[in-house]
Amino acid sequence: MHHFTPLSGLIGGALIGLAAAALMLSAGRLAGVSGILGGLLTTGSDRAWRLAFIVGLIAAALIGPLLGTPTAAHLSSSNLVLYAAAGLLVGFGSRMGNGCTSGHGVCGFARFSTRSIVATLVFMGAAIVMVAIVRHGIGG
């Protein structure tokens, strides 16, 4: 059971926004995680900064807890097929739609991009429907 934690949400969110601002000001790049990872997998050039950003993300789970952040999530291994299916959908869909929660969600709203706001409403709507079906059997 998780509770509403607006303060840690705002502080963590501000750090995410700071990272997105800093990546644009320093590297001229948008902090969209699916775009950064997808570009690392598919483009020939331009790999170093992408890899560095992803190594930074992973390092956060190792360094963060030393500074007092929560640890990485520990999930039960009971449903690996579900995680495989979800991972496939997230990977394929985020590339097809050109972005995910960070690129379309955070950065898209920050740029007032209609295209990204539409994408965000679509993926949030789809996710809300999925959770309603899985948890409450609504429409299923």
Added chain:
Amino acid sequence: MPLILASFGCGLIFGLGLLISGMTEPEKVLGFLDFFGAWDATLAFVMAGAAAVAGVGFALARRQSAPLFASKFSWPSRSDIDAPLIVGSALFGIGWGLSGICPGPALVNVAGLTAPIVVFVAAMIVGMFGYGLWQRRSTVRDIAIGTGVVTSSDG
């Protein structure tokens, strides 16, 4: 080298923000997506805080002629709303709703090396490769029939 260090630092801060906000916990994310259960609005505060700070940074960037460690700003160039945007976002949303995991938290959590996250990240990479292959095929076909479009990423 400054570019690489800056990029690493941005990834690190981004990841710390995800951990502090609770967004690396799939249950917390699912709590936001669960409109018909005990709804947890935290994710909205995370996105609002992040978008507000990023928006200030982007406004500053727009007043610069070039970023500090690169030759130019790579702003997303597209504003059209096309079928791949809608279909891709819907597929992504289905996967996100099934698991409570999106790409950023997946990569932070992969450091824990637990089986579900490793499986998720491996499948996500396969899905990204799969889309690349599928897109290359359809691009070759589209160019052959004269409707090829060059796409760029929004992130």
